[in-house]
Amino acid sequence: MSSLAGFWQRGGRTRIVTNAGGLDPLACGTAVRAVLARANLPEMKVAVVTGDDVLAWVRTHAADCRNLETDASLDTVLPRLVTANAYLESAPIVAALQAGAHIVITGRVADPSLTVGPARAHFGWGAEDYDRLAGATVAGHLLECGTQSCGGFSTDWLDLAGTHDIGFPVAEIAADGSFVLTKPAGTGGAVTIQTVKEQLLYEIGDPGAYLSPDVTVSFLGLQLSTDGEDRVRVTGAAGRPPPESYKVSATYRHGFKAHGMLTIYGAQAVEKARRAGHGVLQRLTGAGCVYRETLVECLGTGASAGGLGQRVPESDLIETVLRISVAADTEEPVRRFTRAVAPLVTSGPQGVTGYATGRPKVLPVFGYWPCLVSRAAAQPQWSFA
């Protein structure tokens, strides 16, 4: 926010809508107000959207909050529940912008709703203008992941110019909900039909029913066309009413984990790495450590994808990165693991190296609990900070 102060002091009028509030959007709003006060911009209005925190409701309706992946009842993790936040819709953002907010800070809001909100506030669309909401939702989906619509993370990344400075995407939305996706002049990467296609299906389930709290969108009628250099026009989004429930992302404490890495170089590097990795685990479990899960990966062998796509026989590799991981319900066995990797430098095979980054860290594990709740569980609202 400090980096934008100069822009606004010079008369910049761009407004900001962001789900930067994390678990405490009100505190974020207060912090932003303080920055604006220091920058002598007290006239800028900061709004905060709240109501996404449904932890209390979820605690009292645990049996109804079945895990969308496993169908388990939330009762099983209730004592360890940490957070529960509903993906809110665009309505409170629309209200805040129409009341004159320059900056809108939200907690959990569906990512595309951050784009639908300003479009609705600008064009005056209603909550049932489903095709228009669908268009803006598709635009929001394309904007939500950094530079990924502009060639970031793309298959043909090596063919792009300026990959050191890929531009962030910009959506020019029209009154009918269609839009042109582009990027700022002078930035690297590209906006092409190919880069836009890739991002359209990023993290998508059924392309005929993309669910958001504003609208259910079908991507099956989308048409992409080139509209000049680094400009792709997207039309044909079709919308229908949104799901009756809110999607909630809840988290619960799920023990601890750690990962340790060492490089093994030389003849039979992978064989040596495997034996060294399993040896560390053998020693720890022999000493009484109990882990619910362990993993030894030899990077360079295709291990990142379970060995799929491997091109070189393991015996031909001159080096591998050994990655050892453990998880346990309690902290102590994980803490002991973090001290058991470095000794491989002196007890492992010749050619062990790469231990410059120090001991592995004990990390808390937070389990993910996606579930649905009634719309009555959340009270989306906004206020000026």
Next chain:
Amino acid sequence: MRTLHAIAFARSGDKGSSANVAVFARTPAAYAWLQAHLTAAKVEAYFRPLGVGPVRRYEVPNLGALNFVLPGILAGGGSCSLRIDAQGKTLGQALLAMPVSLPPELLSSLHPTP
């Protein structure tokens, strides 16, 4: 033997413990080939080493794409998975590395001789 890379590009991402991989044909002829040959069963068998559940395939002809939803492939995903790729970032590249036998006319249509 070629790989899918010759006729397609891809994008993968995570949803909890599951992931999706979208495969995009580089030409209409390539889409017809993918539609006929890259079945859900074939993709499921290919990703079995990663513990994938029943794979569902969605056709997106307007984008020349097939979207595969891969349940349970991330061994817990997010914060829970111990794997180096807990978010399915590699799965697009992994699927493009699938060996396939492609008809010569499909390959020549992709790289027309001048």
